[in-house]
Amino acid sequence: MTISDAVVYAGVDDTSIDLFEGQYPVSQGVSYNSYVILDEKTAVMDTVDANYADKWLENIAHILDGREPDYLIVQHVEPDHSGSICKFIQRYPHAVLVGNQKTFPLIRQFFDLKFREEQMLVVKEGSFLPLGKHALQFLMAPLVHWPEVMITYEQSEQLLFSADAFGTFGALSTDPDWLPEARRYYINIVGKYGAQVLALLKKTVGLSIRMICPLHGPVLKENLSFYIDKYQTWGSYEPEEEGVTIAYASLHGNTRKAAKQFSDILRKKGEKNISLFDLNRDDMSAAVADAFRYDSLVLASVTYDASLFPAMEDFLYHLKIKNFQNRTVGYIQNGSWAPNAARFMKAHVSEMKNIIEVEPVVTIKSAATPANLDEMAKLADTVREKRTK
Ligand code: FEO
Numbered sequence: 001m002t003i004s005d006a007v008v009y010a011g012v013d014d015t016s017i018d019l020f021e022g023q024y025p026v027s028q029g030v031s032y033n034s035y036v037i038l039d040e041k042t043a044v045m046d047t048v049d050a051n052y053a054d055k056w057l058e059n060i061a062h063i064l065d066g067r068e069p070d071y072l073i074v075q076h077v078e079p080d081h082s083g084s085i086c087k088f089i090q091r092y093p094h095a096v097l098v099g100n101q102k103t104f105p106l107i108r109q110f111f112d113l114k115f116r117e118e119q120m121l122v123v124k125e126g127s128f129l130p131l132g133k134h135a136l137q138f139l140m141a142p143l144v145h146w147p148e149v150m151i152t153y154e155q156s157e158q159l160l161f162s163a164d165a166f167g168t169f170g171a172l173s174t175d176p177d178w179l180p181e182a183r184r185y186y187i188n189i190v191g192k193y194g195a196q197v198l199a200l201l202k203k204t205v206g207l208s209i210r211m212i213c214p215l216h217g218p219v220l221k222e223n224l225s226f227y228i229d230k231y232q233t234w235g236s237y238e239p240e241e242e243g244v245t246i247a248y249a250s251l252h253g254n255t256r257k258a259a260k261q262f263s264d265i266l267r268k269k270g271e272k273n274i275s276l277f278d279l280n281r282d283d284m285s286a287a288v289a290d291a292f293r294y295d296s297l298v299l300a301s302v303t304y305d306a307s308l309f310p311a312m313e314d315f316l317y318h319l320k321i322k323n324f325q326n327r328t329v330g331y332i333q334n335g336s337w338a339p340n341a342a343r344f345m346k347a348h349v350s351e352m353k354n355i356i357e358v359e360p361v362v363t364i365k366s367a368a369t370p371a372n373l374d375e376m377a378k379l380a381d382t383v384r385e386k387r388t389k
Contacts, residue, residue, distance in 0.1 A: 001172060001219055003035065003211065004157055006134065009219070010034040010044065010059040012052040013171035020080075020169065024188055024285045028181070029171035032056075032080055033215045035161065036063045037154070040132030043071040044095075045152065045161050046215060050083030057084070057091055068092060071121070071129065073136065074099040075163040076149045077106040081215055086111050089119075096121050098129065100140060102148035123150075139203050141165070143196040145189055151200070158210035164190060165200065166227055167216030176217060179230070184289040185216070186234050191292065191322035197235035201228065234292070237325045243273025243294030244383060247287050248332075249280060249301040249312035255334045258368045259300040262332060262376045269380050279311035288318045295387045296328040298379070299345050303335035308344040316348035325353035328387050330379050334364040358382040 001009040015029035032048035034056060042064060048056040060069065072088060072095050075081070085107060088095070098121045099107070107113060123129065129136040134156050141149045145164045152161040169185050170176020190197060212220040212227065220227050233240055244266055248259035256278065263276050273294060277287035291297050301312040308316075329349055333341040342361045349355055359382060362375045 003159070003213065003219060006038045007154070007157060007159060007213075008036045008038065008063045010036050010056065010063055011172075012048050012055050012059070013173050014049060014052060015171050015173070016051075021189065024169070024184070025283050026169050028169065028174040028176055030080075030169050031172045031216055033213065033217075034059075035213055036060060036069070037131060037134055037136075038063070038067075039134045041070040041130075042067055043073055043098075043129075043131055043136065044069045044088075045073050045213070046075055046081045047072070047084035047088055049080050050087075053084035053087040057087060069095045070131075071095060072097050073152060073161075074103050074107070075152060075161065076146060076215065077103060077110065078146055078164075079110065082107060082110065086113060089113065095119075098123060100124060100138070100148060100150055102142075106146075106148050139200075141196070141200045143193040144200050145193065153204075153207055158208045159213055160204065160207065160209045160211070161213045163215055165197070165214060165231065166212050166220060167214040168218070170217060172218060178217065178227075180289075182217065182230070183234070183293060184285050186231070187289045187292045187322060188285045191234070194235040194237055194323060197231060201232060201235065237292075237323060239295035239327065240293050241273060241295070242387060243275070244271055244296040244298060245275045245277065245287070245290045245294050246298045246300065247277045247279055247291065247312070247315055248299075249309040249315070250278070251302045251304065251309060254364065254367045255300050255302045255332070258332055258334065258362075258364055258372070258376070261368060261373060262298065262300070262362075262380065265373070265376050266380045266383075269377075269384060271380075271384065279315050284315065284318060287315060288322060291319060291324060291327070292322075296330070296383050298330040298332065298383065300332035301334070301341040301345060303333065303339050303341040306338065306340070308341055312341070312345065316345065320348060320351055323353075325355065328356045328358060328383055330358045330361075330383050332362040332364065332376070332379070334366070336366045339363050339365060356386050358386050
């Protein structure tokens with residue numbers, strides 16, 4: 001990946017990983033990005049996952065071509081980026097690690113590392129680090145995505161090293177489609193911290209930015225306002241566009257059939273954007289991401305053990321911890337003798353901010369009847385009338 005003569009990509013692709021952060025499927029892998037800045041002084045921006053330390057060190061040595069790195073900038077200590085710090089220090093004991101006051105305690109917690117005073121440079125908001133023609137300015141970005149995160153602006157080439165922000169799943173070799181995978185990445189990993197994301201965007205408003213260099217996924221070089229606008233929308237918990245996500249949890253297939261019938265009804269009424277997720281089988285992180293993408297959500301669940309079917313319970317838990325809000329929500333419940341899933345779904349939704357709940361709640365007893373289809377048609381109308389966007 002080309003950036004400039006003086007700024008060279010040094011990261012690695014991980015195509016053997018199955019679950020990112022131990023939970024998110026990444027069938028196209030992920031990249032751990034790292035960059036080397038060559039000037040009178042040399043700086044390495046972040047490391048990579050420990051499994052790729054040797055390959056990364058080879059990349060660094062090749063780029064440095066016999067020079068020693070002067071600085072290792074640690075923007076984020078999560079192990080996908082800091083996992084190779086120990087091997088880096090062993091190889092380059094004279095390099096100085098650059099972090100903020102929250103960086104070094106976290107490094108010590110993760111690794112059995114003792115630093116000499118001269119190996120650490122503690123920076124704070126707005127600190128500059130001159131390298132020659134290049135100079136790095138550090139901006140603190142707490143909770144985007146961990147407390148110690150900072151981003152780095154390089155003035156001479158107008159580069160924003162954005163840490164996890166603007167990253168996406170997908171190894172670079174797979175040429176990932178940025179929007180769906182960046183959305184899934186953002187909502188599931190950073191989604192809880194919208195206020196902190198907006199605060200970070202505010203800090204960057206006055207900066208001239210030519211390229212964004214994140215810690216995952218491609219360097220963003222064109223049409224940067226598109227990406228920044230997406231972050232503004234996601235950080236504000238606003239829907240991206242009109243559309244309905246239908247998430248269903250089915251036991252014997254009748255709730256699935258009802259969810260599909262509801263989807264058909266919506267489409268016949270002119271709804272263009274509809275996502276349908278089987279919460280027992282589909283990727284939960286994709287369902288969560290699409291719930292945030294669209295302005296409306298319809299939950300369809302069977303009743304189970306006088307409560308909610310576990311997959312729906314899990315889905316609503318995910319939405320709550322990611323601060324799901326500002327959406328229209330409707331319900332379809334199923335139960336053969338005591339249907340009450342809607343009561344439990346509503347209890348979860350009542351803990352979310354600014355939700356418009358729409359009627360009717362469709363109640364199916366075992367299998368949808370023609371009367372249920374009429375109710376679904378009414379529900380489709382109210383969803384479309386009362387949508388938030
Ligand atoms: Fe890519 Fe928060 O680590």
